[in-house]
Amino acid sequence: MREEMxxxxxxxxxxxxxxxxxxxxxxxxxxxxxxxxxRFKTPSEGTTTVADLLRGPITVENTALDDYILLKSDGLxxxxxxxxxxxxxxxxxxxxxxxxxxxxxxLHALIFRAFDWEEPVWVHLSVFLxxxxxxxxxxxxxxxxxxxxxxxxxxxxxxxxxLPEAVVNWIALMGWSYDDHTELFSMQDLxxxxxxxxxxxxxxxxxxxxxEHFNGVYIRDLPMDELVRRIRPYFxxxxxxxxxxxxxxxxxxxxxxxxxxxxxxxxxxxFFREDVEPxxxxxxxxxxxxxxxxxxxxxxxxxxxxxxxxxxxxxxxALRDLAQELEITAGQLFGILRLAVxxxxxxxxxxxxxxxxxxxxxxxxxxxxxxLLEAQI
RNA sequence: GCCCCCAUCGUCUAGGGGACUAGGACGUGGCCCUUUCAAGGCCAAGACCGGGGUUCGAAUCCCCGUGGGGGCACCA
Numbered sequence: 001m002r003e004e005m006x007x008x009x010x011x012x013x014x015x016x017x018x019x020x021x022x023x024x025x026x027x028x029x030x031x032x033x034x035x036x037x038x039r040f041k042t043p044s045e046g047t048t049t050v051a052d053l054l055r056g057p058i059t060v061e062n063t064a065l066d067d068y069i070l071l072k073s074d075g076l077x078x079x080x081x082x083x084x085x086x087x088x089x090x091x092x093x094x095x096x097x098x099x100x101x102x103x104x105x106x107l108h109a110l111i112f113r114a115f116d117w118e119e120p121v122w123v124h125l126s127v128f129l130x131x132x133x134x135x136x137x138x139x140x141x142x143x144x145x146x147x148x149x150x151x152x153x154x155x156x157x158x159x160x161x162x163l164p165e166a167v168v169n170w171i172a173l174m175g176w177s178y179d180d181h182t183e184l185f186s187m188q189d190l191x192x193x194x195x196x197x198x199x200x201x202x203x204x205x206x207x208x209x210x211x212e213h214f215n216g217v218y219i220r221d222l223p224m225d226e227l228v229r230r231i232r233p234y235f236x237x238x239x240x241x242x243x244x245x246x247x248x249x250x251x252x253x254x255x256x257x258x259x260x261x262x263x264x265x266x267x268x269x270x271f272f273r274e275d276v277e278p279x280x281x282x283x284x285x286x287x288x289x290x291x292x293x294x295x296x297x298x299x300x301x302x303x304x305x306x307x308x309x310x311x312x313x314x315x316x317x318a319l320r321d322l323a324q325e326l327e328i329t330a331g332q333l334f335g336i337l338r339l340a341v342x343x344x345x346x347x348x349x350x351x352x353x354x355x356x357x358x359x360x361x362x363x364x365x366x367x368x369x370x371x372l373l374e375a376q377i
Numbered sequence: 378g379c380c381c382c383c384a385u386c387g388u389c390u391a392g393g394g395g396a397c398u399a400g401g402a403c404g405u406g407g408c409c410c411u412u413u414c415a416a417g418g419c420c421a422a423g424a425c426c427g428g429g430g431u432u433c434g435a436a437u438c439c440c441c442g443u444g445g446g447g448g449c450a451c452c453a
């Protein structure tokens with residue numbers, strides 16, 4: 001069968017001009033070099049029923065179907081033909097694909113039937129929608145915090161410092177569930193527990209906050225040395241020289257505080273910087289003025305300097321005693337020291353952090369803070 | 378416009394005629410713990426899209442609306 005050159009305005013479908021040509025005429029016109037394509041001779045009446053594992057039988061009027069092109073005028077097959085032949089030749093038993101393929105599903109089944117091939121089991125999965133639930137999640141969508149859209153490509157997700165196991169778990173639970181309460185699945189669990197019956201045919205909006213949650217769960221579940229291995233690259237990228245011993249020391253301090261791996265640098269970068277630069281105003285203790293704060297810092301310096309070790313079991317009681325002596329709360333005192341030592345208002349546990357940083361550097365940083373405070377008096 | 382698919386808390390979902398006062402998770406709010414932030418514990422608010430049927434009985438089955446999604450190439 002071949003197609004005449006026609007230039008109708010937006011024909012909804014092929015008008016079947018050449019459908020009734022005798023094969024011998026088609027053949028001779030092809031031999032004369034006439035441009036042609038090969039189409040599927042779709043039944044002109046009746047209905048076609050195809051079966052999807054999740055959606056049951058789907059019936060369409062054959063009149064709604066076109067005589068689809070199978071071989072293009074350049075002789076190459078279109079996807080519809082090529083993929084079906086390929087699947088058959090490879091002995092594919094189950095075809096799992098996105099529901100956007102539903103409209104061409106009848107054609108695909110018809111091709112199998114025309115060849116008298118055994119049809120595979122067809123499963124049309126639900127599509128992922130944007131976080132807003134409006135529109136299909138675009139594969140090419142770039143990271144866009146405004147719309148809540150980040151990325152869906154695994155490489156992008158990795159770039160965003162998500163753990164592969166968290167991503168797997170997250171995606172597995174979109175459009176599929178195991179029961180009414182189990183949420184954590186390793187790849188091995190999924191291999192064992194996955195079943196077609198529990199697949200959900202309705203579209204699902206992606207929920208990145210749930211990915212964050214899973215990521216936190218998996219980070220907390222990591223053995224310490226593994227956590228070190230995973231966060232190390234982010235320190236390197238940030239230009240911070242972090243030894244494994246040091247990273248191993250801080251890992252327990254940050255493990256339950258980070259939701260993505262790159263946050264390790266933001267929360268713990270101060271461990272590896274030569275100096276910290278606390279904001280002078282933030283250095284003030286809660287409800288305290290510069291003079292009181294400077295005095296507290298000064299006394300802390302003396303107390304810490306006097307200790308034989310940076311062991312938290314020794315430092316913490318000493319500092320608590322000091323707070324009592326200064327008639328301020330431990331929270332007030334720790335607040336000042338936190339800024340002084342870490343340069344941050346939010347940090348890993350202070351006393352433990354000081355131990356990792358070491359006495360010399362801690363005292364240096366406190367001295368620096370005292371200067372900043374005294375300048376404000 | 379035409380065709381197809383889908384429809385339970387804001388989101389992901391459990392549910393497949395009575396077990397539903399509709400369960401879990403994320404998120405949100407509150408409380409506890411606490412040197413900050415987290416983590417953890419406890420509590421709370423929060424849904425069966427609407428209307429008709431079927432049935433002794435519907436979140437569950439059927440129909441019609443409505444809404445959402447997808448597709449209408451000599452791309453894949």
